[in-house]
Amino acid sequence: MPRLENRPAFRVLTSLLLGSGAGLCMSVSLAAPVVNGYVMDVQMVPAVCAYDPLKNKKRKCLEGYSLNITGLYPETNSKDCTTNSSPKLPPLQAKVVARIMPDENARVALWHNIGGCVPMNASQYFRTVINHADKLKVPEELTSQETRVMQVGVLRNKMVRMNSGLAGQSIEFNCMQTHGSSMLTEIQICYKNNGQYKHCPTTVVGNCPASFTIKGSF
Template identity: 55%
Template sequence: MNKVNSLIKQQSLLLLFAIGFVLSITSSFIHANPLNGYVMEIQMTPATCLLDATKTKRRECLEGYALNIVGLYPETTTANCRTNSSAILPPIQAKVVASVMPNETARVNLWKNIGGCVLMTASQYFRYVINLADRLNIPIVMTRQESTHIQQNMLRTMFTKLNSGLPPQGIHFQCSSHRNVSYLTHIKICYNKNGKYRTCPETIETKCPKSFVIKGSY
C-alpha cells in the first residue's frame, strides 16, 4: 500500500510539474505576443488603380472591383510578426477569400508578415477576415459606377449609422491627390481582439481633407 501511495504521489507531482510547465510556456507566449486588437484596411480600388500605374494590370483593377480588403492587421507591440507556416487555403475557401482579397500573392505575403502574431492558422485567419467583412455594411455611395464628391463627416456618419457599435473614431480615411483632386484611397476600421468595433489608437489618423472624391468603378 505504501508503494502505491508513493507512486500516486510521484505521478501527481509529475502531472503538476507538467501542467505548470505548459502554463508557463503559454503565459510567456501570450506576454511575448500581446494582442490589443485589429485594424482592417480597405482599399478603394478604382482610385488606387488610377493613382498607381503599376497596379493597373492586377485582377482587382481589370475586373472593376469597387473595393477590396488589403489586410486585417494585429495591433501588437511585438516587433516581428513573420511566420513560416503555410498560407495555402482549401480551394473553396480560397475562392471565397478572393472575392474580397483577389491578389493571391498579396494574401500570401500578408500572412507571412503578420501570421506570427494572430494566434491562428492561415485558414482560421482568413475565415475571420471574411466574417468581419460580411458584418461590415458599406454605404452605397462607395460602390457606385460614377464618381461622387462627398464631405468626410457625412461619410463617417453613414458608416456609424449602418454599423451598430462603430464609434466615429473607429473609422479613419486616407486620401491621395491626383491633378488637384483628392481621392479616397483607403479606409481603416478598428476592432478589439474579440472582433467588436472600437475607437482606433492614436497612431491611426484620418489623412483626408474635409471633402474628397470617391472614384466610381468606371
C-alpha cells in the same frame, strides 16, 4: 462573379493587396505577442488603379472591383510579426477567400508578414477577415459608378448609422493628392479581439481633408 458595385453591403468586398497598417506592429520581447485589437484596411480600387497604371493589369482593376481588403493588421507589442508557417488554405476555403481576396501572392505576403503576431493559423485568420467583411456595410457612394465629392463627416455618419456598434472614432479615412484635389484611397476600421468595433489607437491616423473625391467604378 457579380461586380461589387451592384451590391449594397460590404460582404461583397473583393480583393487583397498588402498595404498600410503593417506599422501597427510595435516593439519588444521574446514572449508571445500581445494583440490589443485589429485594423482592417479597405482600399478604394478605382482610385488606386487610376493613380497607379502599374496596377491596371491586376484582376481587381481589370474586373472593375469597387473595394478591396488590403489586410487585417494586429495591434501588437511585437516588432517582428513575420512567420514561416504555411498560408495554404483548404481548397473549399481558398475558393471562398478568392472571391474577396483574389490575389494569391498578396495573401501569401500578407500572412508571412503578420502571421507571427496573430494567435490563429492562416485558415482561422482568413476566416476572420471574411467574417469582418460580411458584417460591415458601406454607403452606396463607395461602390457607385459615379465620381463625386463628399464630406468626410457625412461619410463617417452614414457608416455609423449603417453598422450597429460602430463609432465615429472607429473609422479613419486616407486620401491621396492628385491634380490639386484629394481622392479617397483607403478606409480603416478598428476592432477589438472579439470582433466588436473599438476606437482606433493613436497609431491609426487619417489624412483626408474635410471633403474629398470618391472615384466611381470602372
